[in-house]
Amino acid sequence: MAVGKEIRLKIASIKNTQKITRAMEMVAASKMRKTQDRMQATRPYSQRIIKIIQHLATANPEYRHPYTIARPVKRVGLILISSDRGLCGGLNANLFRLAIRRMREWDAQGVAVTMAIIGLKGQSFFGSIGAQVIAQTTRLGDRPELQDILGVIKVQLDAFADGSVDEVHLLSNDFVNTMTQKPTLTQLLPIASADMEEGAKAQWDYIYEPDAREVLDQLLVRYVESLVFQGLVENNACEQAARMVAMKSASDNAGKLIKELQLIYNKARQAAITQEIAEIVGGAAAV
Amino acid sequence: MAMTIHVDIVSAQAEIFSGHAELVIAPAEMGEVGIAARHAPFLARLKPGEVRVKISSTEMQPFYVSGGLIEVQPQGVTILADTAIRAKDIDEAAALEAKRRAEDMLADKSGKMDFALAQAKLAEAVVQLRTLDKYRSNRA
Numbered sequence: 155m156a157v158g159k160e161i162r163l164k165i166a167s168i169k170n171t172q173k174i175t176r177a178m179e180m181v182a183a184s185k186m187r188k189t190q191d192r193m194q195a196t197r198p199y200s201q202r203i204i205k206i207i208q209h210l211a212t213a214n215p216e217y218r219h220p221y222t223i224a225r226p227v228k229r230v231g232l233i234l235i236s237s238d239r240g241l242c243g244g245l246n247a248n249l250f251r252l253a254i255r256r257m258r259e260w261d262a263q264g265v266a267v268t269m270a271i272i273g274l275k276g277q278s279f280f281g282s283i284g285a286q287v288i289a290q291t292t293r294l295g296d297r298p299e300l301q302d303i304l305g306v307i308k309v310q311l312d313a314f315a316d317g318s319v320d321e322v323h324l325l326s327n328d329f330v331n332t333m334t335q336k337p338t339l340t341q342l343l344p345i346a347s348a349d350m351e352e353g354a355k356a357q358w359d360y361i362y363e364p365d366a367r368e369v370l371d372q373l374l375v376r377y378v379e380s381l382v383f384q385g386l387v388e389n390n391a392c393e394q395a396a397r398m399v400a401m402k403s404a405s406d407n408a409g410k411l412i413k414e415l416q417l418i419y420n421k422a423r424q425a426a427i428t429q430e431i432a433e434i435v436g437g438a439a440a441v
Numbered sequence: 442m443a444m445t446i447h448v449d450i451v452s453a454q455a456e457i458f459s460g461h462a463e464l465v466i467a468p469a470e471m472g473e474v475g476i477a478a479r480h481a482p483f484l485a486r487l488k489p490g491e492v493r494v495k496i497s498s499t500e501m502q503p504f505y506v507s508g509g510l511i512e513v514q515p516q517g518v519t520i521l522a523d524t525a526i527r528a529k530d531i532d533e534a535a536a537l538e539a540k541r542r543a544e545d546m547l548a549d550k551s552g553k554m555d556f557a558l559a560q561a562k563l564a565e566a567v568v569q570l571r572t573l574d575k576y577r578s579n580r581a
Contacts, residue, residue: 198456202449202519206484206512213482247566254559261556270539283559289539300453300524305535312536360512363471363485372486373510376521383453403573 157426161419165412172408178241179401185296186332186394192297193329193384193391200380207345207377210370213359217366220315221374224344229266231288231310231319232257233342235326235385236276237393238293243400245327245392246275249337253325256339257285268319270306272386288313296390300383307382311375314343322378326385327392333399335392340385342378444478447517448494450504452524457504464495465518467511474511476518483513492520 234253236246257267270289271277277290289309294302313319322343328336362369443463450458465476468490476483487509494502506522 192454195455196453198449199451199453199521202451203521206510206519206521209482209512209514210484244566244570247563247570250559251563251567254556254563258556271543279559279562283556283562287543289536290543291539292542301535304532305537305539308532308536309539358482360482360484363469363474363483369484369486369510373484376510376523380453407573 158419158422161415161422165415165419168408168412168415172405172412175401175404175408179398179405182394182398182401186391186398189296189387189391189394190329193387196380196384196387200384203373203377203380206373210360210373215359215366215370217370219367219370219374221343221378222345225320227265227320229268229319230260231313231322232267232269233306233310233322233324233382234269234271234273234276234280235324235382235389236271236273236279237389238274238295239393240275241400242393242397245335245396246279248335249325249327250276250279252337252339253280256323256325268313270310272303272306273389294386298383298386298390300379303382303386304379307379311343311378324382324385326389329388329391329395332395335396340381342381345374345377443498446476446478446480448520449517450492450494450506450520450522452509452522454524457522458494458502460494460496462494462496462518463498465520466493466495467520468492468506469511476511476513479515480513480518482515483511485511487511487520487522492522 232253234249236249240246260267266286268286268288269280271280271287272291272294274292277287277292280287289306291303291306310319310322314322321341324340324342326338326340328338330336360366360369445461445463446465448458448460448462448465449456463477467474467476468488469485470488471485473490474483474485487506489507490505492504492506494504496502504522506520507524508527509520509522512519512521
């Protein structure tokens with residue numbers, strides 16, 4: 155029967171799409187579990203280093219590191235973490251929206267922004283709108299290593315050290331739960347005194363080896379690195395979760411569409427049969 | 442019973458050791474240090490080498506670290522281990538590489554940001570998402 159050939163083809167094509175989205179959903183679900191484990195695994199390090207920074211703040215150090223000293227803000231550096239791939243709902247778009255909003259505010263205050271970008275999506279977006287990108291790294295895959303992002307971090311740290319930016323911020327997605335990812339802006343440098351539990355200034359100091367400057371240099375660099383790395387790992391978990399949710403709703407929508415089309419197809423077929431019978435009956439009556 | 446201190450050894454990618462120990466021996470940059478309970482607050486860089494944790498008089502656990510930091514507080518000892526050997530020139534090379542990639546991308550080096558274009562692009566994405574939402578709620 156020739157009835158509704160187009161509809162049948164359409165249904166077949168949607169079914170194929172649905173197969174793809176369903177497969178992507180399942181892949182994302184299994185990857186999400188792994189990325190979440192990785193996120194848990196990196197937490198102890200950043201928690202410990204934050205604790206040390208807090209200890210340091212309560213101490214009475216003989217030396218104040220430049221990273222802890224605030225200065226008037228004329229230029230800010232931004233480290234932005236985006237995903238390498240799309241098809242993950244509004245994850246990247248929401249993040250970019252926050253970025254643009256903040257950059258507009260800075261722009262209005264006459265503050266210039268230089269960016270360091272991790273991830274392909276951020277690269278293509280901010281590249282196309284002509285943001286000032288001074289460093290980038292892409293295609294880190296699902297198992298990023300700390301070494302992969304050191305270059306990007308160092309560029310911003312150096313910029314802070316030589317005075318070409320006065321603040322460094324990190325922009326990435328915060329993993330709240332599977333359904334919710336929250337774009338978040340965190341100040342990395344100068345290390346905010348709010349993080350440092352003001353108040354209880356004790357009269358003690360560490361014994362440093364080899365000396366305060368060198369040890370603090372390394373400690374504070376590690377601190378920033380660990381925060382960015384934590385952000386990256388977390389963003390990965392966000393990406394998989396967002397993709398899983400997006401693909402699930404895509405599969406569900408495809409299912410609904412198929413149902414509707416099937417109904418239309420059945421109706422059309424039924425109508426054709428009824429008409430045929432009516433014609434036969436009509437023809438027989440005329441004889 | 443000898444006095445013990447709490448020891449945590451962590452790297453950026455995993456928790457390596459957490460527990461009580463009688464003594465921790467670490468390869469600080471200026472020579473090995475042994476930390477027992479009630480050590481004064483101490484902060485030092487580590488060089489690549491072996492951290493040994495003496496859990497009891499008979500049990501000693503070795504861990505290899507490729508550099509890092511050690512912090513001693515009255516509450517315990519924290520060792521932040523690096524995951525790879527870090528050298529200044531390697532970091533430098535990574536930074537240059539990241540810069541180069543950014544420069545490759547920026548054919549247009551005007552450095553002037555086009556907020557209107559950004560807004561338009563984002564609006565597009567937002568509209569797409571909103572349409573999807575609407576479509577979904579209509580069908581639900």
